[in-house]
Amino acid sequence: MSTQPRTVVITGGSKGLGAGIVQSFLDSGDRVATCSRSATPLTKEWESDPALADRFLFIEADISDREQSTAFVKAVIDRWGAVDVLVNNAGVARDGILALFSDEDSDTVIDLNLKATIHLTRQVVRSMLTKRSGRIVNISSITGLTGYRGLTVYGATKAALDGFTRGLAREVGSRKITVNSIASGYLKTEMSHGLDGGQLDQIVRRTPAGRLGEPDDIARAVQFLVDDRNDWLTGQVLVIDGGLTC
Amino acid sequence: MTDFQGSILSIVTTLLERSDKGDLTVALDTAIHGDGLGLDSLETAELSAMLEDEFGTDPFGAGLMPETVGEIVDFYTEGEASVPA
Numbered sequence: 001m002s003t004q005p006r007t008v009v010i011t012g013g014s015k016g017l018g019a020g021i022v023q024s025f026l027d028s029g030d031r032v033a034t035c036s037r038s039a040t041p042l043t044k045e046w047e048s049d050p051a052l053a054d055r056f057l058f059i060e061a062d063i064s065d066r067e068q069s070t071a072f073v074k075a076v077i078d079r080w081g082a083v084d085v086l087v088n089n090a091g092v093a094r095d096g097i098l099a100l101f102s103d104e105d106s107d108t109v110i111d112l113n114l115k116a117t118i119h120l121t122r123q124v125v126r127s128m129l130t131k132r133s134g135r136i137v138n139i140s141s142i143t144g145l146t147g148y149r150g151l152t153v154y155g156a157t158k159a160a161l162d163g164f165t166r167g168l169a170r171e172v173g174s175r176k177i178t179v180n181s182i183a184s185g186y187l188k189t190e191m192s193h194g195l196d197g198g199q200l201d202q203i204v205r206r207t208p209a210g211r212l213g214e215p216d217d218i219a220r221a222v223q224f225l226v227d228d229r230n231d232w233l234t235g236q237v238l239v240i241d242g243g244l245t246c
Numbered sequence: 247m248t249d250f251q252g253s254i255l256s257i258v259t260t261l262l263e264r265s266d267k268g269d270l271t272v273a274l275d276t277a278i279h280g281d282g283l284g285l286d287s288l289e290t291a292e293l294s295a296m297l298e299d300e301f302g303t304d305p306f307g308a309g310l311m312p313e314t315v316g317e318i319v320d321f322y323t324e325g326e327a328s329v330p331a
Contacts, residue, residue: 126295129288132264171288 005055006030006226007080009073009124011063011117012090014040016189017139020215021087021222026052028223033057033076036090063090064116073123082131085226086124088117088161089139095150095195106153113157118164125172134177135226138165139218142183142241158183162237169235178234180225185241187213209242217242250322257296258283258315265289274316282314 006025013022013034019042025032026046032055034043043058059075061068076083091113094105121136128134143151144158162181169179186195186203195203204212221240225233239245247255251274258272262283276282278290285293290306297304297318305312305321312318 126291126298129292130295130299132292174288175292 006084007076007082008032008085008087008226009076009083010034010087010089011120012036014038014043014058017184017187017215017218018089021089021219022046024216024219024223025085026056029055030085031055031057031080033059033072033080035059035061035063035072037062063120064111066119069116069120070123073120073127077127083124083127083134085135085137086121086128087137087139087222087226088121090116091139091154091157093151093154095154097150098152101153109153110157113154114160114164117161121164121168125168125177128177129172129175132175132177134172134175136165136168136177136179137222137225138162138179138181140165140181140183140237142185142239142245145183145237145239146245165237166235173234176231178225178231180234181237182218182221182225183237183239183241184218185213185239185244187215187218189215203244207242207244208246211242213240213242248319248323251319253300254297254315254319254322257300258293258318261285261289261293261296264292272315274314274319276315277313278315278318279313 008025008030010018010021010025010032011034012018014036018034022032022034035058038060039058046052046056047058057076057079059072061072063069063072092109094109117138125134138161140161141155141158143155144162147155165179165181172179200212204210218240221238224230225238255272262268262270262272267283270283272283278285294304294306298307301322305318310321312321
């Protein structure tokens with residue numbers, strides 16, 4: 001458990017990897033705010049848990065809508081004063097080869113994975129600048145490093161996110177704000193449901209660790225990156241993929 | 247000195263102290279950048295965020311680029327922003 005509860009904002013925390021990260025920070029005694037387009041049984045469970053009454057905030061918000069994104073960040077700051085940790089997890093994947101990909105799907109993926117992340121981070125980093133401290137983790141993907149057939153646009157947004165990480169780390173490093181990416185491998189979450197059984201079997205065969213990842217594999221790495229003591233680790237892309245890309 | 251002037255001078259002074267520039271004298275006609283306070287872009291962003299925290303809006307966020315401390319005060323006193331009374 002942390003010595004002092006931190007205020008942690010995790011986008012897209014209602015299910016899958018995001019929910020795993022939310023649970024990790026609730027377990028470490030922190031205050032957690034998350035958002036997604038709609039509530040899930042899990043967010044309702046957290047909201048109704050008396051033990052989390054002062055430590056969990058869920059707001060229905062589509063952060064690719066800038067007004068909703070702004071309202072979400074404002075609600076967190078109004079409630080808890082400032083943001084200590086931001087985990088940019090919200091993302092969407094649309095699979096299909098580029099030659100058959102629709103402009104609408106491209107817009108959906110870029111709007112959420114990249115533009116919404118930049119907009120929300122800009123608001124949070126202003127809060128972090130006023131107190132001159134903060135931790136930002138962007139959930140990226142190995143598809144942004146290696147490419148993956150059928151995930152061209154998704155991979156492009158994740159590669160861009162890694163570039164965003166490095167640029168922002170340089171901008172705010174002098175203010176004790178660290179910015180890092182986690183390039184996640186393939187997890188057992190809904191995000192990998194676009195891959196068929198054959199593709200998943202192939203991924204497992206090629207993964208030295210011999211399995212798909214679990215949300216907690218990533219959550220532990222997030223906790224490491226946001227540890228107060230890790231103030232000399234910034235601008236990096238940490239690959240957590242069971243060794244698939246080694 | 248008005249309340250706005252006092253609050254804004256206090257915010258600027260706090261920022262300068264945090265930036266190891268506490269020995270600078272701040273007045274309404276002091277330039278924010280260059281030979282005045284010499285704020286760089288990141289310090290300007292901090293000032294913008296601190297003003298927004300205090301007043302709910304700030305001239306930089308509104309797309310303006312005030313050149314002096316007095317011009318920041320003017321932004322609030324000239325009714326260009328919805329500032330709490």
